Amino acid sequence: MDQKCAIAALGALAQETRLALFRLLVTCGPTGLPAGTIGERLGVPPSLLSFHLAQLAHAGLVTQRRSSRQLFYSAEYGAMNALLTYLTENCCGRDAVCAPVCNPAACCCTDATGKTAAA
């Protein structure tokens, strides 16, 4: 994954509805969910849902599959992994100056360290 792709994937996930959408699909495995069901669960109107799903699909994060009258959408785990790999490689300096992902440091934006976040 190159920078351009990473930006597409990051941008696709950087939106409330789409992140919720993707999270929902991730929990559904490779089978995925038909658009209608997704819309119901998330309370998103059809045309808007289509728009957001298209964005995710365009970034390669979801896949579409038709089953008679329904369109099933499912998470593309490989793309997410590619994104994580990209971020991991570009987050840690070449000398692994930051802890591995598997070692959660974390907290939240405005108080990750109590420092400058909000200032």
Added chain:
Amino acid sequence: MDQKCAIAALGALAQETRLALFRLLVTCGPTGLPAGTIGERLGVPPSLLSFHLAQLAHAGLVTQRRSSRQLFYSAEYGAMNALLTYLTENCCGRDAVCAPVCNPAACCCTDATGKTAAA
């Protein structure tokens, strides 16, 4: 990190200039770089640079420190790790249905699987 914070961090990185900015800072370690130098290296005018640095800072991804007349910015590794942790936890279903990050699968957006990406 909660969904709101994740969106802020994702959104902060989902922009060409800011991703380049962050990548540059990551390679510079905790010392960071003064704003002027960053602007020169990336060819970004001062006021725009300030704007983007503020976005990153607001998402907790960078920290500001003054050294006499210069303002040094440095990457906040903890925030990036928090984001990676969030994505990892929300990418893999509760049953770890996708491969670990450390096991790159990857390719790029439009041809991760040769399937629906661009359609």
Added chain:
DNA sequence: GAGGCAGTTCAAAAATTCTTGAACTAAGAG
């Protein structure tokens, strides 16, 4: 092949984000 359900596409409006340039604050040098 008429009717209807599932979902998409399209165009216009609303909201947000990015860019620019001018005016401003902070800190050191003379």
Added chain:
DNA sequence: CTCTTAGTTCAAGAATTTTTGAACTGCCTC
């Protein structure tokens, strides 16, 4: 105190993204 360098803030405009509603396509049932 005045000047200069370093960088920020602000307001306006440009560009992009999100939302809405109406019209459309694909597929099944009768």
